[in-house]
Amino acid sequence: MNTVFMQVQAFYNRLLKATMKGERNMKYESEIRRIINENISNICKVDLRIDDNLEEKGMDSLCFIKIIVDIEKECGINFPEYDLLPSKMNTIRNFCNEVNRIKY
Structure with missing residues (x-):
């Protein structure tokens, strides 16, 4: 019984850690999304999804550096x-992951 409890507790801790990591990875999503939209809005008039390829939506090298x-x-x-x-x-998600990799 004690072993089962320890296994459940270990699973719960891994799940909690993974959830917290996911939240941390998207911590800056709204700021990054706003910055990207401000820089791409004159090129791309659609709402960008988190995994949209920004190069396909019109991000060129100058726009990339500004972002x-x-x-x-x-x-x-x-x-x-x-x-x-x-x-x-080249996606909002990739920008978020890079920011969080540097910050944490």
Whole structure:
């Protein structure tokens, strides 16, 4: 009985940790979404979903750099130069993951 309780408790702790990590990964989603929409709105007039490919929606290299600069200011981070690849950060989710990787 004690072993079953410990297994359930361990499962609950893993589930809680995964849930908290997911919440943390999306912590900056609203700010990042706003920044991206501000920079892409004159190109793309549709609402962007979290996994929409931003390059397909009109994000060019100049727009990408503007988004990077705005996110750095808003979130108080500096992206490493080797991470500045539009192909790596081409969705809202990817931007959120990179910000959280740097912050945490």
